[in-house]
Amino acid sequence: MSIEVIFGKVLRNIREDKKLSQEQLAHLSELDRTYISLLERGKRRPTINTLIALCKPLGLKPSEFLGEIEKELY
Amino acid sequence: MSIEVIFGKVLRNIREDKKLSQEQLAHLSELDRTYISLLERGKRRPTINTLIALCKPLGLKPSEFLGEIEKELY
DNA sequence: CTGTGACTCTAAGTCCGTA
DNA sequence: ATACGGACTTAGAGTCACA
Numbered sequence: 001m002s003i004e005v006i007f008g009k010v011l012r013n014i015r016e017d018k019k020l021s022q023e024q025l026a027h028l029s030e031l032d033r034t035y036i037s038l039l040e041r042g043k044r045r046p047t048i049n050t051l052i053a054l055c056k057p058l059g060l061k062p063s064e065f066l067g068e069i070e071k072e073l074y
Numbered sequence: 075m076s077i078e079v080i081f082g083k084v085l086r087n088i089r090e091d092k093k094l095s096q097e098q099l100a101h102l103s104e105l106d107r108t109y110i111s112l113l114e115r116g117k118r119r120p121t122i123n124t125l126i127a128l129c130k131p132l133g134l135k136p137s138e139f140l141g142e143i144e145k146e147l148y
Numbered sequence: 149c150t151g152t153g154a155c156t157c158t159a160a161g162t163c164c165g166t167a
Numbered sequence: 168a169t170a171c172g173g174a175c176t177t178a179g180a181g182t183c184a185c186a
């Protein structure tokens with residue numbers, strides 16, 4: 001599975017765990033609502049800056065987020 | 075300090091620890107030599123795909139790489 | 149071996165909307 | 168609340184010649 005699809009699945013899992021809507025996460029991370037949707041569906045490859053912006057309101061470290069992705073990669 | 079500048083410093087540190095030239099790392103990660111240079115000077119914000127491509131030949135996990143960045147951020 | 153400017157092309161990311 | 172599409176602006180991907 002591609003990196004971006006795995007990224008999207010991890011993002012969705014974490015977001016739903018935190019009981020946040022895409023709209024709420026978009027507002028908190030200062031990103032667009034439709035862009036969060038694109039990311040979760042594996043349609044975009046975020047920059048590390050975007051990753052860090054997303055992690056802040058989700059309450060976990062970027063390294064922890066990537067750790068989740070690595071579980072699927074290797 | 076901006077994320078991309080920190081990223082560049084971390085990348086350079088790790089690369090030099092591994093005794094690799096930019097040219098060697100470029101070849102191993104299948105990226106362009108001048109692009110490595112841009113990254114190390116903080117002129118680009120890499121996607122997570124680029125980060126993962128760089129980590130493979132450097133022999134560390136992307137999450138470990140981001141851990142180094144977090145040390146400077148927080 | 150590396151920095152840099154210039155360049156093209158592609159994708160990131162936004163904003164409007166509809167269902 | 169989310170998926171999806173179109174149109175759009177900005178910035179990264181990727182390369183080259185030259186210092």
